[in-house]
Amino acid sequence: MARPERATKARVPLSKERILRAAVALADRDGFESLTMRKLAQELGAGAMSLYHYVPNKDELLDGMIDIVFSEIDLPPTDVDWRTAMRQRAISTREVLNRHRWANGLMESRTQPGPASFRLHDSVLGCLREAGFSIQMTVHAYSVQDSYIYGFALQEKSLPFETPEESAKVAEVMVRQFLANDYPYLAEVVAGHVAKVGYDFRSEFEYGLDLILDALEKRRDTG
Amino acid sequence: MARPERATKARVPLSKERILRAAVALADRDGFESLTMRKLAQELGAGAMSLYHYVPNKDELLDGMIDIVFSEIDLPPTDVDWRTAMRQRAISTREVLNRHRWANGLMESRTQPGPASFRLHDSVLGCLREAGFSIQMTVHAYSVQDSYIYGFALQEKSLPFETPEESAKVAEVMVRQFLANDYPYLAEVVAGHVAKVGYDFRSEFEYGLDLILDALEKRRDTG
DNA sequence: ACCTGAACACCGTTCAAGT
DNA sequence: ACCTGAACACCGTTCAAGT
Numbered sequence: 001m002a003r004p005e006r007a008t009k010a011r012v013p014l015s016k017e018r019i020l021r022a023a024v025a026l027a028d029r030d031g032f033e034s035l036t037m038r039k040l041a042q043e044l045g046a047g048a049m050s051l052y053h054y055v056p057n058k059d060e061l062l063d064g065m066i067d068i069v070f071s072e073i074d075l076p077p078t079d080v081d082w083r084t085a086m087r088q089r090a091i092s093t094r095e096v097l098n099r100h101r102w103a104n105g106l107m108e109s110r111t112q113p114g115p116a117s118f119r120l121h122d123s124v125l126g127c128l129r130e131a132g133f134s135i136q137m138t139v140h141a142y143s144v145q146d147s148y149i150y151g152f153a154l155q156e157k158s159l160p161f162e163t164p165e166e167s168a169k170v171a172e173v174m175v176r177q178f179l180a181n182d183y184p185y186l187a188e189v190v191a192g193h194v195a196k197v198g199y200d201f202r203s204e205f206e207y208g209l210d211l212i213l214d215a216l217e218k219r220r221d222t223g
Numbered sequence: 224m225a226r227p228e229r230a231t232k233a234r235v236p237l238s239k240e241r242i243l244r245a246a247v248a249l250a251d252r253d254g255f256e257s258l259t260m261r262k263l264a265q266e267l268g269a270g271a272m273s274l275y276h277y278v279p280n281k282d283e284l285l286d287g288m289i290d291i292v293f294s295e296i297d298l299p300p301t302d303v304d305w306r307t308a309m310r311q312r313a314i315s316t317r318e319v320l321n322r323h324r325w326a327n328g329l330m331e332s333r334t335q336p337g338p339a340s341f342r343l344h345d346s347v348l349g350c351l352r353e354a355g356f357s358i359q360m361t362v363h364a365y366s367v368q369d370s371y372i373y374g375f376a377l378q379e380k381s382l383p384f385e386t387p388e389e390s391a392k393v394a395e396v397m398v399r400q401f402l403a404n405d406y407p408y409l410a411e412v413v414a415g416h417v418a419k420v421g422y423d424f425r426s427e428f429e430y431g432l433d434l435i436l437d438a439l440e441k442r443r444d445t446g
Numbered sequence: 447a448c449c450t451g452a453a454c455a456c457c458g459t460t461c462a463a464g465t
Numbered sequence: 466a467c468c469t470g471a472a473c474a475c476c477g478t479t480c481a482a483g484t
Contacts, residue, residue: 105328151374
């Protein structure tokens, strides 16, 4: 009933929504440099120029894609204390950033933020204000948290391993390199930590996150 | 005596060093998308293909450029306490990142870090280890600091103003937009803070930095 | 040894046209 | 209204050749 398919080729009409979703999926699957107007159109079974009826240019395509990514981040819940709410939102942000690694450097550098971005920002600020943070302290709290979250995801993206097991393996090779090149502390830290237990991104992320939230809690009333 | 110039056109021979320096200068001046092999060659008064005798491809050109950026970051001084040393290094990193905005997303995502990157990493780890941080705590301390520094610089890069005066001006327009679109907290925070005093990146950066360093100091011995 | 032009397989986007 | 192919001004890079 819904969406009748004519003949063998599905003839779903194009739409901005459909184009944006396909663009996100393509970037997720093949990486950011693989996202070209031509390939995207092909993915949709259309000519390259058809896209330009829904999106003025590639830059605004990116704006739309980024706002989809923002929309996937859970808003901070309003029925728990601010610390729990901020913690959950931070963890959700990191998850989404890992799901869409190409988005990482672009999220905060778009000149045209979309509605999902505004809604999230507004909710986070609201959470802090309602918890009794002064306006000044809200700005501080927001800045530290987001710098940390996006910065962590940025470094995480680049490390040459995904799991603790992998990291332990890679680490042994690195240690030899470091020792041979006179980087004693790099060798020591990698040998004594990463190579032994592996590097667990999730727990590392939460360590720093809790450190920051603890510190914010203490400063909430002092400004 | 040094570097005799033949005729009117300087005939300085190409070299990897010279190419990398010119590439950094070009990206600084005209932005990252303006950095093409063709334009870079032109900047050096050479044919595009000449570059390939010194750099195997554009990707390795970027690796070299990034390591130049790393080399500009001051190593943490060894004759002061760790907190002062880390603070100075963080401030120097932010300065360098602002000088080379194009580098920001790339610094930690290169697959082939260069010697300047290793040297800096080694020095920072050394600073923490010598200050009595356990290996485990050194990893934590390193991760929080760098996530914060790079994340802050990332957001700073994208904000649509450079000085507190500019920010105050932009803020007034934004507040009207936020109120019209039902983002009450965004409106409140921007009106009550940014529009009033302007947003000062340097002091915002140092607020978060000190918050993190304070927290690390307290945890140094507890792990 | 050091440099280079022509050429190839790509880009994003304009324009004038198809149904 | 919705879609498109040819064409333009770009890319990075290969290759075969110049001095």
